[in-house]
Amino acid sequence: MVSVAQMILMGGIDALIGMDILGMGDFAVTHYGGKTTFSFCSPSRREIDFVTELKRMGMFSQKPAKNAFCPCGSGKKYKSCHGRV
Numbered sequence: 001m002v003s004v005a006q007m008i009l010m011g012g013i014d015a016l017i018g019m020d021i022l023g024m025g026d027f028a029v030t031h032y033g034g035k036t037t038f039s040f041c042s043p044s045r046r047e048i049d050f051v052t053e054l055k056r057m058g059m060f061s062q063k064p065a066k067n068a069f070c071p072c073g074s075g076k077k078y079k080s081c082h083g084r085v
């Protein structure tokens with residue numbers, strides 16, 4: 001009983017989605033292959049969790065590489081911030 005709309009957004013146009021709408025279903029924004037896709041489905045069909053997917057594929061590490069920037073946002077390298085021993 002929810003209206004569905006499809007629109008093509010040209011460059012420079014923003015989209016605003018209210019939390020009342022987000023609470024009604026699944027919302028995703030992807031940029032696979034250089035193509036940005038906004039997608040919404042109600043009612044919710046499944047959980048989408050990229051972290052869980054990447055962990056399952058063995059492509060997610062809890063610990064950043066030593067020369068990567070620290071995820072705390074300090075701007076320091078991980079090895080000189082929270083990765084210091």
Ligand SMILES: [Zn+2]
Binds near residue numbers: 071081
């Ligand atoms: Zn840090």
